[in-house]
């Protein structure tokens with residue numbers, strides 16, 4: 001995996017963040033097992049609840065094109081798009097990852113720059129997660 005390329009893709013997607021209410025801009029770059037990258041940004045709403053996180057935007061773009069095999073996701077975010085801190089994926093996004101990724105192998109990169117990042121497996125961020133296996137599904141499609 002080219003971590004620098006993946007994080008750079010996430011940083012470049014920050015410009016599309018639609019966050020007029022929080023001004024907290026987030027972007028993600030999702031790497032498929034065949035080497036493609038799907039980017040996503042947060043998309044807020046005046047009614048708040050319909051807001052979609054950057055990570056889920058990236059996943060839903062890929063899933064909606066029939067892609068189900070994922071290797072890693074890079075996440076960047078901060079107030080006004082300034083990357084002062086690591087942006088951790090919210091619980092809902094971790095649960096969506098659990099639906100489509102192997103928790104033992106899927107990698108989550110939280111980055112402040114293309115060189116400064118922390119890396120975890122999904123299992124580390126969502127231990128004892130509930131997924132398709134708990135519903136008797138071996139495969140999620």
Ligand code: THU
Nearest residue numbers: 022024026042053054088089090
């Ligand atoms: N946000 C994300 O896009 N991803 C996360 O994992 C954390 C939160 C967005 C949602 C909202 O637009 C803003 O950050 C503040 O919560």
